[in-house]
Amino acid sequence: MPEVRITVDGDLVTDEVEARLLLVHFLRSNANKLGTVVGCDTSSCGACTVLLNGRSVKSCSILAVQADGNSVTTIQGLAGEEWHPVQEAFKECHGLQCGYCTPGMVMSTVDLLSENPNPTEEEIRDGLHGNLCRCTGYHNIVKSVQHAAELMKGGSK
Amino acid sequence: MTAVADNPAAVGRPIRRKEDTRLLTGRTQWTDNIEIPGMFHMAILRSPMGHAKIKSLDVSGALKYPGVHHAYGAEELGALNGSIPCVWAVTDDMVAPDFPVLAKGEVRHVGDCVAVVLADSAYEAADALEGIVVEYEPLPAVINMEDALKPGSPLVHSDKGTNKCYTYVMQPQGDGAYAASAAQADVVVKRRFINQRLIPSFMEPRAALASPMGISDELTLWTSTQIPHVLRVLLTLVTGIPENKLRVIAPDVGGGFGGKLQCYREEVLVTALANKLGRPVKWTETRSEDMVATHHGRDQIQDIEIAATKDGKLLGLKVELIANMGAYLQIITPGIPLLGMFMYPGIYKIDSYDFTCHGVFTNTTPTDAYRGAGRPESTYAIERIMDELADELGMDPMELRKKNWIKHEQFPFTTVAGLTYDSGNYEAATDKAMGLFGYEALRKEQEERRKSGNPVQLGIGISTFTEMCGLAPSRTLGALKYVAGGWEHCTIRVLPTGKVELVTGTSPHGQGHETAWSQIASDIIGVPVEDIEVIHGDTRTSPYGMDTYGSRSLAVGGQAIMRASEKLVERARVIAAHQLEVSASDLEYSGGVFRVKGDPSKEQSIQGVAFEAFTAHNLPDDVEPTLQAESTVDPQDFSYPHGTHLCAIEVDTQTGKSKIRSYVCVDDIGVQINPMIVEGQVHGGLAQGIAQAMYEGAVYDSDGQLLTASFVDYLIPSAADLPSFTTDSTITPSTSNPLGVKGVGEAGAIASTPAVINAIVDALRPLGVNDVPMPASPMAVWRTIQAAGGAK
Amino acid sequence: MIPSTFDYVRVNSVDAAVAALRAGGEDAKVITGGQSLLPLLRMRLAAPSILVDCSDIDEMQGVTDNGDSVTIGAATTHWAVMHNDLVKAHVPLLAKATATVADPQIRHRGTFGGALAHGDSAGDLPSVVLALDASMVIAGPDGRRTVSAKDFFVDYFTTAVGADEVLVSITIPKLGAGWGTHYEKFNRTAQGWAIVGVAAAVKVEGGKIVDARIGLTNCAPVPVRASSVEAALTGTSASAAEIDAACASAAAGTHATTDLGADKEYREHLMRVLTSRAVAVAAGV
Secondary structure: OOEEEEEEOOEEEEEEOOOOOEHHHHHHHHOOOOOOOOOOOOOOOOOOEEEEOOEEEEHHHOEHHHHOOOEEEOHHHOOOOOOOHHHHHHHHOOOOOOOOOHHHHHHHHHHHHHHOOOOOHHHHHHHOOOOOOOOOOOHHHHHHHHHHHHHHOOOOO | OOOHHHOOOOOOOOOOOOOHHHHHHOOOOEHHHOOOOOOEEEEEEEOOOOOEEEEEEEOHHHHHOOOEEEEEOHHHHHHHOOEOOOOEOOOOOOOOOOOEOOOOOEEOOOOOEEEEEEEOOHHHHHHHHHHOEEEEEEOOOOOOHHHHHOOOOOOOOHHHOOOEEEEEEEOOOOOOHHHHHHHHOOEEEEEEEEEEEEOOOOOOOOEEEEEOOOHHHOEEEEEOOOOHHHHHHHHHHHHOOOHHHEEEEOOEOOOOOOOOOOOOHHHHHHHHHHHHHOOOEEEEOOHHHHHHHOOEEEEEEEEEEEEEOOOOOEEEEEEEEEEEEEOOOOOOHHHHHHHHHOOOOOOEOOOEEEEEEEEEEOOOOOEOOOOOOOHHHHHHHHHHHHHHHHHHHOOOHHHHHHHHEOOHHHOOEEOOOOOEEOOOOHHHHHHHHHHHHOHHHHHHHHHHHHHHOOOEEEEEEEEEEEOOEOOOOHHHHHHOOEOOOOOEEEEEEEOOOOOEEEEEOOOOOOOOHHHHHHHHHHHHHOOOHHHEEEEOOEOOOOOOOOOOOOOOHHHHHHHHHHHHHHHHHHHHHHHHHHHHOOOHHHEEEEOOEEEEOOEEEEEEEHHHHHHHHHHOOOOOOOOOOOEEEEEEEOOOOOEOOEEEEEEEEEEEOOOOOEEEEEEEEEEEOEOOOOHHHHHHHHHHHHHHHHHHHHOOOOOEOOOOOEOOOOOOOOOOOOHHHOOOOEEEEOOOOOOOOOOOEOOOOOHHHHHHHHHHHHHHHHHHHHHOOOOOOOOOOHHHHHHHHHHOOOOO | OOOOOOEEEEOOOHHHHHHHHHHHOOOEEEEOOOOOHHHHHHOOOOOOOEEEEOOOOHHHOOEEEOOOEEEEEOOOEHHHHHHOHHHHHHOHHHHHHHOOOOOHHHHHHOEHHHHHHHOOOOOOHHHHHHHOOOEEEEEEOOEEEEEEHHHHEEEOOEEOOOOOOEEEEEEEEOOOOOEEEEEEEEOOOOOOOOOEEEEEEEEEEOOEEEEEEEEEEOOOOOOEEOHHHHHHHOOOEOOHHHHHHHHHHOOOOOOOOOOOOOOHHHHHHHHHHHHHHHHHHHOOO
């Protein structure tokens, strides 16, 4: 079996894996990152979204062997001493209910704001269309992203 | 000492949720996150056929795969192959077919469970399914409900000799009352509405893990369920494991919407197999499995007649339903249309009502509760036909509604369906909504677009809905032949160090009970919200409960929290009085502190009382140690949230594509514990109701193949497909419970679907359109326009 | 959700890729981003013996300027394509269409060449390369060959790339001055595949359309050119009415299928409406 070396939330995880092992399963089983979850099997829901070398990807749609030598950030690696502003904003604006889509939604938001720090509502809605949420109707997710953008600009909380 | 002024009421404040800390940092305990050493992973072979005889089934091949330990078909499972229960026999002669966990000789819908394998890993289990050999002999399938009722139809259950499950009739004014109304009416409008089949599509796929490694020989089942308490009872009935040896835990649950209000085959399988094998057994579904194996919702053909005078007074309402049960009856499958039965009259005063429902079996996934459960269907029918009646009469649809709705001074009001609505103010909610919406300006723009022949037409849709929450008074359930009660439980205790545990029988899966329940208790017992821990979803730690569905948790569970909290304070008062050497009636209580009237320097905090109750060194003779109280509340009646929803939609008549321009709703859900959570519930409901109107619909082909079997074809709207909403509220407290609350979980989903469809029909009415099918896909809308004579 | 077993090898040259494919036999398969392939693997709709990962091959990455054309490495991600300055300046139609492909996460991983070699006529990019007369370089055991876009797409999920071949790069002629472009995508939800997509490039001079190229997405087993519309548009004035008239034949030469999103009649209707809209936007009307 091939050996992969993947940096996950700053820690190097080395393991022998089957070529068919999905990155999301590697994260959950081999790297014990249970914060990243699976919601579908058609690359539709985005619940498994993580950052791969800083860019959002669906970890169900990548083989662990493809990610060999790369760096992954999950919801569990986002906060430092303090929460990431996107996490703060989702709490403040009630951008989650059951929370199952939340890890993916948050990671997609981090990516969206890194590319576009001042998104319009339309850009937010379009930028998050690879993440499905069944609870919030997205209204408060949009508000959360707007609030996170403010926080990241150093605006008032 | 905490002054009262420093401790404003928690109820009514948008307190940020406690739950969010773990949910936002990835520390959540989903069932699939739980691992137990030595556990088997279960995979299920499901029927690829809509209806077929299993000529042969050989599971032995699976055992040759690496890592595989066991494989079972119905034969191998033997006596463990129990039958899934239905707890609601709606009529004495209801046809209730056997519903084995693993199919016995015949499969009746795509996704029916045929065999299982247990392996060391999920990957190995998935591989081993390929080693199972099944020989199917296709049988004719019946998918269409009307076809199923015709003589000579293929039978879903040939041993029953019929596809009809039941016929339920309710004629509160007697047989012939509606006919009399219709005879004196100037106008009778008849419509057939199809309330299409939906798939709940909660984001967390179902998962279940049973372990026999429990404390004191108990078997523990972690499962992604809304109903751990009810499920334990049912699992005991199905598996024979004594109830006191079975612990059911609903850990963090990622949405339900009724779809996890169930006793599922997979839950029985992992429980029975773990018990038999003495090893933990885990199953996690794929989304593809979920689409065919989680129960579906809605799926009714509605023939509606409404009779009125020419000036718009409603005289009679007749409803005849055909309701799709699917291939089997699940927990409350047959009762879902009856939950709607009471609500067809909506908010209106009508003289006579006539309701008939035919339940029918087809070769499809069983149906059951989905957000609103019967009430979205009824609300859709009444709110749609009110628009059609208004058109027939040449009246403004809002004027027609105003003319017929129950006036606020007429509450309590007993409807033609026999329910007594306790409170409401439809005028106030409507006035507020109309103001926020800008109704007149939109009507003007609509007129301009119509005149100019703009290919993009504007439509305005109204829905003035009400629904029935707070399930349910146990005696009412009994009268409806439902086999359980509708009470709810709370235990509350102050621990020796002053922190509080609140044990509830409700079982949240996204609703924020941990926060909202703390708010209720905080105000009564005077401790900070953050000092209260809400314990739920575990039959060992919260042994009594009826769980969470039907917008019942606050209206029923909230009462139990309130009563238990009040009892706790009264117990503490006795102890405090003893400590302070005064009589209990001499004490005032606020902000968590007892003070002697007239001598405020003498005081004792609730935390102090708790410590005294713990040491028990100096308690009154008749007071037992520990500071706790409990309450089990059976609700006295239902509660009836209502609201006015207004939708403006643009319809591209060239392509048929619709786009919501604005959506305004003003809901009256009574007293609000946490308005932030309330608003979120409304938003989510709106999204699901709009999705029914515009996007979602489960489609089968004539062989019973589900054509919408993934998120690629079953269209859950994304952020890019929905608008922002304007939500507001009026507050008319419920009088059926002391909190004055009504319930909000389903309101948005119930109200929004007819608002959207009314808007699309309104946009297209000048083109001769008077209905559009759901979901109102671009093709469906375009086809409707063509059939009506066409736009360019 | 769980793929069947397969082997995996990562190669760093086209020659190595071809050798690996040859060694792997008929069921060997190229993977770059894997965004089309992984869904098939998860559903066990594809069961390759070995995956040959070509995402590290330098010559399959990036965009180069050839003067009158640009060449895009087949393993260049959608995200890189749509943000590339050469693409934005010289092949704006591709940048616009790529921005509608799937969603951001998938665009970060999915590759231009992968989307083409997948051969899904519901994909947005095949109609674009067809409209723009692109050519593809394919490497195989017998060396390299160049195939024009019109010959590249063979049938449903079938392209000119053989089992032991690799799509190396795509060369797209620059349109030059005077051209306007638009990609009109019609779907039921933002995640949805195009029910119909129209890739339009129109050259307007003095108020008249002097040249037009139109590719249609999801209107046949392969992407198709709306040739009769192109002919009808040439020489007409760039006005809404004339464009609309010229687009009446948009469905000619297509083979519309029926699915949940559209039946044949509706899909053909959409071709006419959307082609007219796409051309109007491209022509600045």
